[in-house]
Amino acid sequence: MRSRDTILGALQDLHEEHGYLPAAEVKRAAERLGVPLSQAYSVATFYRAFSLKPRGKRVVRVCLGTACHVRGAREVVEALERALEIKAGETTPDRAVTLEVVKCVGACAIAPVAVVGKTIFAGVSPENVSEVLR
Ligand code: FES
DSSP states (O other), rough: HHHHHHHHHHHHHHHHHHOOOOOHHHHHHHHHOOOHHHHHEEEEEEOOOEEEOOOOOOEEEEOSHHHHHHHTTHHHHHHHHHTTTTTTTTTTTTSSSSEEEESSSGGGGOOOOOOTTTTEEEOGGGGGGHHHHH
16 A cells, blocks of 8 residues: 555646656656556546656546536537547647546536536537637
């Protein structure tokens, strides 16, 4: 358990520094702390806050929880995928935007919802995704 806590702190620092967890840095941290690499990756993949791939300067998150889903969030994701020319889970080649899908952000009453940074966009539709991207 101690090694799990130890590597968690190191991974948080790495993620903050790089915006994701570069494989070489994870390996270096595990070696430095004497934690098996498999355990480092176990922690890195357990927490959704960690990304193993480079992310964009901005992360657009679209909720696909039940309330958002039944109000058309899937179509919102598809519209964003077309606008950004990437699939959900990917980052634009210029690393400007990462598109992610998430489950319930606790704003079901204003579904469907997209989140960019600390801004929540309510009632998002395929027709107004440009407002989210602006
Ligand atoms: S289901 Fe989307 S905010 Fe709750």
